[in-house]
Amino acid sequence: MTRSDPVSGSDVLxxxxxxxxxxxxxxxxxxxxxLVLVPDQVSWRFSTGLALSLAFVLIYLSGVRRSEERPESRANRWWLATLTSLWTLLLLLNPEFTWVSFPLFFSHMSLLRIRHALVAIMCMLLVSIAVLGHDRGLSAGVALGPTLGAVVAVLVSWGHRALVDESESRQRALDALRETxxxxxxxxxEAGQLAERSRLAREIHDTLAQGLSSLVLTTRNARACLDRVSPTDDVETACALLLQAEHTASENLAEARRFVRGLTPRALASASLVDALERLIIERRERTPQIRWELRIDGTPRALPTEVEVTLLRxxxxxxxxxxxxxxxxxxxxxxxxxxxEVTLDIADDGVGFDPDDAPGPDSFGIRGITERAEAVGGVCVVESSPGDGTVIGLRCPVPVADIPVAHVVEETP
Structure with a gap:
């Protein structure tokens, strides 16, 4: 304990x-x-006094630590009764042993209930006054000394009890604090693990799962082409489909590597959000030429925080x-x-639509993942759809001006 440290209750105890x-x-x-210095001492009184004093010391030392650590033990009460009996015998041999009663008062207050301790102290005080009065003559001065000593001992014992209670209360509070x-x-x-699991689920769904789904469809079409009768045209079509599958597999492999490393998505590694969306639309057109794909940009494109760009791209x-x-x-x-x-993203289609209030559909995790991503950057996701009227998924993400970086260039780790 340094000088600047406060003295704790345990130190005072x-x-x-x-x-x-x-x-x-x-x-x-x-x-x-x-006892030794008393002149004309009777030999038996002297030897008995020394023997009782030695027994008192040995018994006191044998049980003092136990009495402090486990004051509620029944053995401590027998230990205290033995010491009190030896003190009484010593007092009868020589009144000078009266003063040993003061630390004994402290032990009574520590080991007994209050009312029992006060009764015992009162009895010991009366015995002390009687022995001193018999030896020196009963007077106010003879009675005052032991009485004041008993009062002081009781007050100190009460203070000791208060410190013990405070120390135990503080220890219980510390234990509760540690437990809390x-x-x-x-x-x-656990919350971090759940959040990480949710993040991993979104990443896998938005990257690897979609890529693998595309591979399944592409290879299925290629196999169907190879099974047809006209070999020349179908083989060329199958080769094109397999080339597309190879491209998709390469893209997903790159995504998986960056995903494991925790880097920015490949589409944003050296390009803006608009560039990444343009490439996405081109890839979708190549996969599904029967669908008309459009990309519209309103306002002046600018660099956005990485987490916002990742959210919108995903x-x-x-x-x-x-x-x-x-x-x-x-x-x-x-x-x-x-x-x-703010920046907003809307994806609208003229498809079959669905009822958002109905039970979750086969790809409900995708919509839930989009919503969680938007909420993670302080944004919102709104789904508007009805059977036969298409679907619109809209995201709105706040972008404080102070948080917009001057440049947004993410270098790819080799």
Whole structure:
């Protein structure tokens, strides 16, 4: 403990306990010295006094630590009764052993109930006054000394009890605080794990799962072409489809590597959001030439925070993949609007639509993932659809001016 550290309750208790030990042995030693120095001492009284004093010391030392650590033990009460009996015998041999009663008062207050301790102290006080009065003559001065000593001992004992209660209360509070801290840490770890699982689920759904789904459809079409009768045209078509499958597999492999490393999506590694969306529309046109794909830009495009660009790109990828798999649409319009404080993304199709209030559809996780992504950057996602009237998925993400970087260039790690 440094000088600047406050003295804790446990330190005060330790000092008080050692003080009582020293006081007990010191006062007993004073009684033994006075016993030795008394002239014309009867030999049996002297030898008996020394034997009782030695027994008192041994019994006191054997149980003092236990009495401090486990005051509620029944053995401590027998230990205290034995010491009190030995003190009474010593007092009858020599009145100088009266002063040993003061640390004994402290022990009674520590080990007994209050009313029992006060009764015992009162009895010991009366015995002390009677022995001193018989030896020196009964007077106010003879009675005052032991009485004041008993009062002081009781007050000090009450203070000791208050410190013990405060120390135990503080320890319970510390234990509860540690338990709460451990529970909070476990809760944070669990929340972090759930958040990470959700993030991984969104990333896998928006990248690898969609790419693999595209591979399944492409290879299925290629196999169907190879099974047809006209070999020349079908083989060329199958080769084109397999080339497209190879391209998709390469894209997803690159996404997987960047995903594991936690880097920016490949489409945004060296390009803006608008460039990435343009490439997405071109890829969708190549896959589904029967669908009319459009990209509209409103406002002045500018660099956005990376997390916002990733959110919008992933939303566009997931939404257009949903269109391919479920909408049966003939036209899809992807619109991006830039304003001073926000950016919006709308993906509209003229497909079969659905009822958003009905039970979740086969790709409900995709919409849920888009919503979670938008909420993670402080935005919102709104789904508007009805059976037969197409679907519009809209995202609105705030972009504070102070948070917009001057340049947005992410270098790819080799």
């Amino acid at each position: 330790l000092v008080m306990r050692w003080s009582m030990r020293v006081a007990m042995l010191g006062l007993l030693g004073v009684g033994i010295v006075r 801290r451990d529970e909070l840490a476990a809760s944070h770890r 939303a566009a990828q997931a939404s257009t993949e949903n269109v391919l798999q479920h909408a049966d649409a003939s036209r899809v319009v992807v619109s991006v609007a830039f304003s001073d404080a």
